[in-house]
Amino acid sequence: MKVRIRKWNAVASWRWDVPxxxxxxxxxxxxxxxxxxCxxxxxxxxxxxxxxxxxFHLHCVNDWIQTESSRGLCPMCRQKFEFVAE
Structure with a gap:
C-alpha cells in the first residue's frame, strides 16, 4: 500500500523566553x-x-512609568525600574 501526500499544512507555536x-x-x-x-x-x-x-509588556510599563504615582518604580517590588538591555 502506497500513500501519497497531496496537501500538507504546517502548524507552529511560539513562546517568549521568560523563566x-x-x-x-x-x-x-x-x-x-x-x-x-496590541x-x-x-x-x-x-x-x-x-x-x-x-x-512587562512594553506598552504596559510605558503607561505605568508615565503615571505620577509610579515614581519610576517597578510595580511588583517597588525598586527603581531599570530594564536590562539584551
Missing part, C-alpha cells in the same frame, strides 16, 4: 497573548525585563 513569570505584572495577560494595546502578539510590543527580574 519566572508567564504573565505581565501590570495587565496580568500572558506574554504569548497580547497586551491590551492586536497581534509580539508585533509592536516586546517584553521588557527589569534589573529586578520582573517582566
Amino acid at each position: 519566572e513569570d508567564d504573565v505581565c505584572g501590570i495587565c496580568r495577560v500572558q506574554f504569548d497573548g497580547t497586551c491590551p494595546n 492586536r497581534f502578539p509580539g508585533d509592536d510590543c516586546p517584553l521588557l525585563v527589569g534589573k529586578c527580574g520582573h517582566s
